[in-house]
Amino acid sequence: MNGPIVPTAVARAAHRPVVFGRVELTGGLWQLWQKVTRDTSLPLAFSWLEKAGNFDNLRQAAGERPGAGYRGPVAMDSDVAKVLETAAFELQHGPDDATAEFIGRATALLEAAQEDDGYLHSHSQVVKPGERWTRLVDSHEMYCAGHLFQAAVAAHRSIGDERLLAVARRFADHLVAEFLERKDPPLDGHPEVETALVELYRATGEERYLTLARKFVDERGRGLVGPHKWGARSRIDHLPVREAPTLTGHAVRALYMEAGVVDLYLETGDESLLQASVTRWEDMVASRTALTGGLGSRQVAEVFGEAYELPPDLGYNETCAQAASIQWSWRLLLATGDARYADLIERTLYNGFASARSADGKRYYKGNPLQRRADHAEHVGDPRFRDEWFYSACCPPAFTRIVAALEHHLATVAGDTLYVQQYAPTALTTRIAGGTAQLRIETGYPWDGTVTVTVDEAPGEEWGLAFRIPPWSTKALLEQDGSAREVTRDERGYVTVHREWRAGDTVSLHLDMTPRLTVPHPRIDALRGCAAIERGPLVYCFEQIDLAGGVDVDALALLPGSELRVTAEEEIPGIGRTVRIEADTVTVAGAHEAGLPYLTHPAASATTTGRTTATALPYFQWDNRGDGAMRVWMPLADN
Template structure:
């Protein structure tokens, strides 16, 4: 099977071929900034944490080398595996000897820790050797294995870490022996290994890995694991995968599971898998997706809520859920060729995902709400980003996605290229090389310069985002085809250009009326960016919580080259009102609300919030 150096899904059934991390060079804009701080700040922090958080010491314990008690959660190994994957992609993008060294050294520890039969999990080996594979509902053993496989695939594609791949294969073979040929039935309470097994199959050609992934998906909903007390929905074990109509339970589990479901479809052609996954996708997008692209409405169980249950303040929107959604949508994009999946990737990437990391790359959100009140109890958890977490699933997950972002920008067909995300830089594919010049998403113009012209007729397909009300190509209004792309098929000459102009007019967006939690409100968007109102940007004394927007007022664009703490941004100002309602006894009255006084309200892109004072924030603001 052809190998592509990227977080890719090369498959006969995919409509398009992904590009490798080395085929797309991102040279500017927010994505290049994220990759720079990932390289300079986040990854070094993550590498340090692999010792401090216990991830590597635990594995040394399992190898019989370390001292002291097991540290952290039973899935602590997975932090290391995600970190290894991040380092592997980063090595492919911007090689450094320390990356290869880290992978090599970690692989050596893993090799020594791994049991002769291939099993590897420091928690179970150190703490509960008698319980291996007996607590699948919460053991995370296959979940950890999955992250190991993904790290090994990334390292192998990047040409480093043969040792890691050997460890991964031995563990995968052990899983096959127990759960496929051995006849044990089970699933992991936390889906993840399914997509990883398919990727390992793509790398190695070992069909048993694909078969095991398929079996694990078929096993879900049969009650093979115990209920952890959080209910069968929590682990998507309430119904067979092909029968479940809507995403439920722990959001990250559901979304990783979906990536696996589409992956198995892509390799086996089982249409029933694609069908059920698309059915849930449509329900999720229409009723359970935040405007930021985030998923997970409840802290309770870190889970999806009911349809239209989308509270802004108690939104969970785990950073890992944003990543898992991008993985799933990428696979759906390759499977269906429909730009709506690239649209959702863009929305998620620039909002739910990007907000997870501070401007300096050193602090992270686990939970990404759409509102923070100005009136927090004196003693409440303030909900600011943190350097690390006891359960640190998010930071290394963020790092592996940022390092591999180039893989999500474009795809090729035999004679053509689809541009899914607009970033300045170069994209090379099959004899063609394009240079892309753009200040997007701050500016509306995307200029595509043909640096190397392909032979013969060749199609350039440009995604036209659903939000772009008026789109120009080379100065002429265009409408995308039903798949969301505008295509130009012709012979190309070196040096010629295509100019795409997207509609970045700021827009006031209203929620569906059944989203109770934000009725009577609007949000501001511009291009792919969702905006929010932060206390730091409001004129003296006006509380964000007192703002009321005027739907008729113009939205004024205010570019800022270097806003303190934030960097480059585009603010939006509008004429609004400040409505102060007194606090007196029960907050229920028989007279409607007070009127307000005029103020100017200023909004900042949501992904740049919480880089200043930690004050109030709102995406959805009352309408006057």
């Protein structure tokens, strides 16, 4: 059972995914998300591909329904591919007739629409027949091809499907014939095909796919995408990938590009690619990442903003960008073995990413704000509101394809050590130390910080079991053989137990889940004087629905010295299992001067009244109980 990323045997990988064995979720939040995907989100996606016109576009490209008219944006084929990828990975969890039928039906449509030379892009085929590769700055032709390649690899690895893989290979062979020997080839304005070509190479062994991916990466930044109204930065074509110091432009494009850069490093050993990508990742984390892991601070053009430009209310934090961030960090983790990449995956996954879908699996955000005011309903068409589907529906299937393959991000292997990177109830089997290890992971994460591993089968040699210690845990205890000791992160972020394990052995990691008050870097202008609440891997928020007595969430301020009190686990209708946090707050009010919301200094700019208790909820669970105001970052009141 293999996941989305399987480096070759000769890849320059410090860690490898669990590929010789099986990882199966047995409970907890991750398994719940997968169940919601299987029961609700996937059937909904199947229906929307018909309602939105994706399938009709392919039928027209195949010569059916002539004159019906193309529907939707240029990248409609990519939605089909991402739903196919989700469906393929979902079938790893067990048979399902409707999902298998969808894969067969969608594959047949793609086969019928594909032209004899392998070309496949329904928008170009229907709207501009015979006109190919002429406006790659916005046509998404290669972008759609990339998602098709990834879907085909997923179906091949999950259910042994050869039909969709054959469609992908014909299209990839067409790309090779068109562009591999071409000097100064035009490049797609939306990177994605690069990482997909590398994975198709891994699945098929066809070296030309890897060579073409390298050509596309090496040529990026030389103006070959073509002019665009938002400039070369928006289309990630302003500097060569080995020279660009920061991520700029369209967030999703930039992050997909980075995934391809690291994939190329893994398969070629080109250190300059890895070094450049790590540099940009470090800058992104330090100055361009929201507390929730969200990326892309500007809704207009969906771009990264300037350093420390992280507004809570207008930050876009697109769902696709957060999915792409997980994909990039996972590749960097495999390349380096450094836990900081798993740390960011955890932050992003449990917060900004998980918030994108409603608890019932029916609605999605495109943008994920950290603040919403009471009068937000006036902003008609704002993409920071959940909906079942979108005109440009990239985000719903981007979400589900990550969730469907979550277990593949849980552990890695390096030498004779198994590294547990993320914590969820799991049954895991892998080859290690010349034999087979079978483990059970039991945990209440993210509500509880205890992770217990029981060994059910072990090889007769010594081998290591490593736990990632998240940086938010100020104290960690490791318990084994009836005693516990305090442990710290090693230089890579782990604590490792190396021994000859026997069936029945257990070891437990206890992480400190004390809630904490987090303040922003002083250069984040939009957040000065504010604080947020975190507990374990979760960021918390205050929703209007939880405030009694007509108190306005936007009028509250946190008392910095107050105790943060954790409530008991509970089930909330519309949300499910959760843990809330109580905090002491005051109401902040101030008079206007001359009708303006300003006061002459020095003056009492505000008065505080009505000390009360407010209850915070995990951010990923917000907006499931009706439409209302919300804040992650709260003003800090003067003591």
